[in-house]
Amino acid sequence: MPFILPKLHIKIPGWVGSFPVRYPEPIDTPEKRMEVAIGLSLENVKRKNAFGQPGGPFGAVVFDENGRLIAPGVNRVMAENSSVLHAEIVALMLAQKKLGTFDLSFGGTRSLALYTSTEPCAMCVGAVCWSGIEHLVCGADSRDAEAVGFDEGPRHPDWIREVEARGIRVTTGLCRKEAAAVLRTYVAEGGIIYNAGGHSPNRG
Amino acid sequence: MPFILPKLHIKIPGWVGSFPVRYPEPIDTPEKRMEVAIGLSLENVKRKNAFGQPGGPFGAVVFDENGRLIAPGVNRVMAENSSVLHAEIVALMLAQKKLGTFDLSFGGTRSLALYTSTEPCAMCVGAVCWSGIEHLVCGADSRDAEAVGFDEGPRHPDWIREVEARGIRVTTGLCRKEAAAVLRTYVAEGGIIYNAGGHSPNRG
Numbered sequence: 001m002p003f004i005l006p007k008l009h010i011k012i013p014g015w016v017g018s019f020p021v022r023y024p025e026p027i028d029t030p031e032k033r034m035e036v037a038i039g040l041s042l043e044n045v046k047r048k049n050a051f052g053q054p055g056g057p058f059g060a061v062v063f064d065e066n067g068r069l070i071a072p073g074v075n076r077v078m079a080e081n082s083s084v085l086h087a088e089i090v091a092l093m094l095a096q097k098k099l100g101t102f103d104l105s106f107g108g109t110r111s112l113a114l115y116t117s118t119e120p121c122a123m124c125v126g127a128v129c130w131s132g133i134e135h136l137v138c139g140a141d142s143r144d145a146e147a148v149g150f151d152e153g154p155r156h157p158d159w160i161r162e163v164e165a166r167g168i169r170v171t172t173g174l175c176r177k178e179a180a181a182v183l184r185t186y187v188a189e190g191g192i193i194y195n196a197g198g199h200s201p202n203r204g
Numbered sequence: 205m206p207f208i209l210p211k212l213h214i215k216i217p218g219w220v221g222s223f224p225v226r227y228p229e230p231i232d233t234p235e236k237r238m239e240v241a242i243g244l245s246l247e248n249v250k251r252k253n254a255f256g257q258p259g260g261p262f263g264a265v266v267f268d269e270n271g272r273l274i275a276p277g278v279n280r281v282m283a284e285n286s287s288v289l290h291a292e293i294v295a296l297m298l299a300q301k302k303l304g305t306f307d308l309s310f311g312g313t314r315s316l317a318l319y320t321s322t323e324p325c326a327m328c329v330g331a332v333c334w335s336g337i338e339h340l341v342c343g344a345d346s347r348d349a350e351a352v353g354f355d356e357g358p359r360h361p362d363w364i365r366e367v368e369a370r371g372i373r374v375t376t377g378l379c380r381k382e383a384a385a386v387l388r389t390y391v392a393e394g395g396i397i398y399n400a401g402g403h404s405p406n407r408g
Contacts, residue, residue, distance in 0.1 A: 005220065127287070
């Protein structure tokens with residue numbers, strides 16, 4: 001029997017591309033860059049699907065050294081039926097597609113940053129290490145995510161040191177209060193803490 | 205300035221879809237299922253790109269409870285310029301796309317398995333936990349991957365126990381010898397151990 005592969009076309013809504021227009025470039029402070037990631041996370045919650053379900057409350061952005069926005073990302077797990085599509089993964093995939101490389105460090109000559117509205121889960125910590133990103137900046141932390149029912153997965157207990165040992169700087173807790181508020185908004189808006197079946201709580 | 209998002213269309217070569225045809229379904233033993241994953245890894249090495257570079261030596265397959273093949277995957281990192289596209293990620297994305305769900309457990313009612321030619325890296329361990337897969341089966345182990353220069357990334361030191369704690373069975377070392385041989389073939393064929401910039405060795 002011939003085996004038909006489905007097409008892997010990942011749809012990113014147009015608003016994700018137009019959203020950053022509100023922020024004139026270059027975006028010159030870490031706080032303003034994080035504001036874009038948090039803004040994306042909130043907008044993703046507001047954009048409900050046909051069943052009234054908000055999108056996952058997670059946003060991420062890749063910036064270059066000068067604060068120019070390379071690529072935004074939002075959680076697309078439920079929208080695209082793909083458990084891989086956390087905000088960080090979407091931003092990294094878009095950035096690599098845009099720049100035409102699987103190595104955002106360009107052989108160690110560039111220093112791009114990934115800003116994420118919530119600390120990365122186990123999967124995204126690994127993805128960051130393979131991406132060529134030089135600086136990871138996080139808003140809400142794992143306590144905030146877990147407080148509303150999300151799970152970081154089997155992350156290395158000393159993940160920050162592990163990531164830094166690979167030459168990637170890590171900053172946590174930037175605009176944590178504002179980022180954590182979006183997680184609570186998601187729950188208040190009826191967002192489900194989606195599960196991976198009979199196994200564990202999922203997140204994005 | 206309007207921001208143009210690139211299209212996230214991931215190309216999977218036609219041979220990946222036709223490859224499983226050589227294995228009549230249902231594929232009824234664990235060894236035969238692993239043979240498909242290892243076969244994909246070897247075929248990916250043989251299919252060199254325009255620059256004579258072999259594809260990453262990694263293959264993975266999602267099977268249903270009865271040994272029917274749901275989706276194959278091969279490493280597409282260099283081919284698609286995307287550090288996320290390890291074989292396991294490709295197989296999981298294709299399986300979820302095909303079945304129209306981000307939860308391959310269908311709410312805990314199904315028990316799909318992911319066979320992978322080499323133990324998953326840090327990113328893929330996380331991805332497995334979010335996928336809804338109920339059984340992870342691995343061929344070559346981390347020692348085999350590291351022996352040729354690949355890196356598993358910042359994986360949890362007790363990752364198997366962590367994954368099993370989430371209701372996912374883990375089997376390691378199935379057809380390890382045959383799987384490890386493909387890693388060595390990759391090196392012999394001139395395959396590069398690609399790097400994520402100035403940071404750490406990458407893998408797939």
